[in-house]
Amino acid sequence: MTRNADFSTFSSRLHLKGNLVFQTGMRIGAEGSNAVDQPDLPVLRDALGRPYIPGSSFKGAFRSSLEAILRTLQEHPNVQDRNLACLSVGKPGKRAQDDPQPALCLTQDEVKQIKQARPDEWGRQVSGPLRDRLNSLDLSGLGSDDACRDHALYSLSCRTCRLFGSPWSASKVLIRDMPLQDADSWPVNIRDGVAIDRDAGRAADKMKYQFEALAPGAAFDFEMLIENASEADLGLLWMAIAAFERGEVPMGGARSRGLGWCALTLDWGSSKWVGAENLLDFLFTPDYHQDATVLSDKPAEWLASFQREIMRPA
């Protein structure tokens, strides 16, 4: 069994830092305001009034951009792994009769069955497609019932749920809230918006509103921590990092009117990689320094590892 399934043993830590810079205006909206001297839709700010992007917002955009790629990938005839990304939004309680397995890795009901029945009773007490999937697992050498359950939950989860977490598993990817650089002086513009009456195809009556948007060029600190991911997991993750680096994923509100175009730039010098091979140096060398190329050379290896894992043998 892979040791990546739990956090009891350290296997790797990737600490990425960088900047997310918006070429256009951007808006991550707070709740609407009713104050007469405020715009209707203000920008989200922290307790000190400084605009920021919540880590959860970035994670959501990051995960959905990755899932879109993976769902297309898992349909490809040369790809053997059909469990790359499920439709994870709002995990339903039960599986629909005609739901093919990859559309949803596990339902809440299936998780309950795995947890409640003893592993040696799964063949009798569990029914439907879940029984066949449990039967296909190799549980030999796992020891305790809990270890078998952990292994089953991990193995039957899709690759994305394993990495980003689900209601039954912790996330290996942590993203810090992203503060705006130069927050005290960065210009915030008030823009006018007009609601469109879609039937008439013209501006709706009395539906003019105002919203706040940061001026173009706004830069946010980016920081992501990935714990105990396998090389293949990191390859999967890197497909989304690369999409953000290429500027393919707009963020925030009012995207259809041209806001939110951004690009990620990684700072290799202040990012860090700790794996089994350099763990000792990292722990016992004061002022441990890692050459930037140690990390910048890794993504190609990770992507190759992910590709090897999911493709049919030639």
Ligand SMILES: [Zn+2]
């Ligand atoms: Zn899933």
